Amino acid sequence: MSETTAIGIDIGGTGIKGAVVDLATGELLSDRVKLATPKGGRPKDIVETTRKLLETVSAGATDLPIGVCFPAVVKNGHTMSAANVSEDWIGLAAEDLFEKGLSRRIHFVNDADAAGYAESQFGAAKGEPGVVLLTTLGTGIGSALLNDGVLVPNTELGHLEIDGHDYETKAAYSAKEREDLSWEKWARRLQKYYTTLEALFSPDLFVVGGGVSKNHADFLPLLDLRTRIVPAVHRNNAGILGAAALAVKFPG
Template identity: 40%
Template structure:
């Protein structure tokens, strides 16, 4: 698997889908919807980096679909006003949401307003410019890390574990995302779900010292590894900035355990990449049907 760079389009990292995809555009837009902020950026798909600064607006409260859509529109308008914004003809926009997303429909609301349940985001965002794709927030971060970050150039199965208010997981095999793994909702040592004991917010709530938190995370990853063996765990979320405080205590696993590299921009980068590839795949399928 070739790591995308200035000469190799990101489509070459898709693995089995490569033959179906024309080269991706140089840029796409990613928007990451979080509990406290909605942030977006223009992403260089050849480098997996933001072009210019990201733009952030606080998440409205309550964070209903209509209210969030209004803020997404503001973020998108600001990004499209920039000189290096993608052209209208090639505009793909990826939007992350903290829930299960299948065919652009939100099917869970553990860490999002309950009014999102069964929300069809295609309908919600139908008046937005470009081709819009929505996906789980951890999936976006994991896809970015697997292509451009800590998992780049690594074949096999990789799992990114995002530690924040909850625990998100993203499974990528040979560069291809297997969406909505949601293993942070497993039962773990009596905790239902596991994120009640393993998340970064749980560490703060329980006032866990770093060594104790590292040991708790180690046991959780051992539990996950029994269910879904992987070759690498990538530890993401804001807490990954403090990885030197707890990862030394995460030992004894078969899989390699490493900190994420893209940190706060992973969701934006992964969303943009996902949207661009979905747009190219749809175009390729349409061309095949026409022939």
């Protein structure tokens, strides 16, 4: 088994994607395969779709480590929440379920944590000392907290209460779209959010991911922060890269 090659699988509310990853470079060694997440997002259906994807991605390579990331708080292999998937996941022994369904050992992790770890290994936070906070701005706000490259899991900082609101409902990219906010109006909400994170964590670097980060020039310059803030390098592939890297770091 090569310790520089692994399979990463990223499960989301609309799609499940995966690839073989070169962990020395962060490049994909296979095509990125994507299948639609089954309607309803039920555990049995998602595991079966993941099995089909793995068959295609692995192409007979049965000795590679496998990392799977998922939109939930993950504790001791259990999914303790559910975002855009069935509530049947809450409290489920998900890692065991996947291992039985895939007939393989896996490493199971929160999706935002995987994205943050990917940026620390292959992207905007590579080699950065101190406290790095990655946030993904999308349907909600995902977060990953790292200190000197060590991941602190399941921070879920999108759910900070600010001005009486679960603040991802006000500052996620979905809020900008739902309320048809200008970049300037949305940036004022992001300003409040990132200022709060500064006060709580005194980070050395913010990394902003999610699909909207490709438009970073439209909103990051509008923010006035003490902390340097940069766009993520790996958007669509971040979960795949991070899940694969963590599978090697924490073999089953």
